[in-house]
Amino acid sequence: MPILQPIGRTFLRFLEATGHLSLFAATAVGHCVRPPIYPRLIGRQMIAIGYYSLPVVGLTAIFTGMVLALQSYTGFARFSAESAIPNVVVISITRELGPVLAGLMVAGRVGAAIAAEIGTMRVTEQIDALDTLATNPFKYLIAPRLIAGLTMMPILVLIADIIGVFGGYVVSIYKLGFNPYVYLKHTIDFVEVQDVVSGLVKAGVFGFLVTLMGCYHGYNSKGGAEGVGAATTNAVVSASILILCFNYFITEMFFAR
Amino acid sequence: MSAPAPKIRIRGLHKSFKKNVVLDGLDLDVGVGESVVVIGGSGSGKSVLLKCILGLLRPESGSIEVDGQEVVGLAGRERxxxxxxxxxxxxxxxxxDSLPVWENVAFGLIQGxxxxxxxAKEIALDKMAAVGLGPEVGELSPAELSGGMRKRVGLARAIxxxxxxxxxDEPTTGLDPIMGDVINDLIIKCVRELGATALSITHDMTSARKIADRIAMLYDGKIIWAGPVAEIDSSGNAYVEQFIHGRAEGPIEMQVRAI
Incomplete structure (x- = not known):
């Protein structure tokens, strides 16, 4: 049937791309754990991914915490549950909004930058030049970025958690008239280690996914500027979708009953 | 007495991209210390040939030996x-782009x-001096260099x-004739000083005549003529004659689509 052909072709192409990505990821992870390791390059990527993402992640977190407190107040006031706001803010930020929003922001900032940089290196033969200089591009370009993504995202999210909770605190105290001591006590009493840990695990996975998709699409980009542009778009879109999918599975792993 | 073994020996090399056959049973020998230039039109597969030898592309079949060692399929430390x-x-x-010029030149020394x-920086500055670049250039970014300077830095990195x-790979493409000649002279000087074997690809006949000991013409995926540079004008091969004289008429038909 002619209608089945494009569906089948699309499905086969999806399977091929999945296999290709899996092989790429396996090769990259293998190079992350086998010497030689490049500490200087890992440090440089940690600064690029972690330090330079702090402003955008911090701003996202503080406004998210502020909006969350404000929205929860207007909703919870309908059934006199305003006292649950500190709990809602801290749980939402640490479990969900901190890692997911930081992940999406980093996907836009870092994933795009990685894909554009590696993609440009591919189309200008710089990756071929690395190879001819007996330097494995996976070790030199990809492993440092994956290691930096995996390690810096949890730190970024931990900072985002603190800033987000602080945003909720500021709005609750100065706008909604909460008692500062009671607000902090409720926040600290209610939050559990598992809430924070699940968020940090998500952050590590998202950091890996963002850098992996940036590297994968950049490394396999073709053509000239158009190819690099397409690689950048694909890196951000695929990383964002994967973040939302993996968010569900990790939540299921930690909290499903 | 048998002839000395070639530095690079290629036999029956085949490489295609989907239905497009680029190399179709190519044979080529490059002797020790010899400078061979492969000429051919755009898209004839010259760059693909180099990339196959370097292992950047994997041929479907055929053999490439370097110093008698088969290099097709090599991986890891052996590669x-x-x-x-x-x-x-x-x-x-x-x-x-992310490294200053001196670090580009020193890259193989530091990483390899x-x-x-x-x-490594000291050696890099020496090599830059050998191609006519002062130490002040070493601190510049590649983006700040002109085309001719980039080629010189690339040459310094290669040696x-x-x-x-x-x-x-097309050493004089994109350069003015004077800078092209400067690069040709540098190539001859560097190759002689190192005693290296050189394999170049170009469609610039002035460059080919200057840097080659031997010229080979690639057409339709095969080497259709190879011989000393002095014999190219009397090759007796219609394809070679059309190419070296840059004539539109002849056995080589360019695929030109009507607008």
Missing amino acids: DRVLRKFGMLFQSAALF ARKDRDQ ATAPEIIFF
């Missing part, structure tokens, strides 16, 4: 060991030969590790 014999000047120079950065074999 790195073979690659350390090579230096390459890319058509666009392919300098690393594991030399100390200070020692920095004192390789046994150097590849030149």
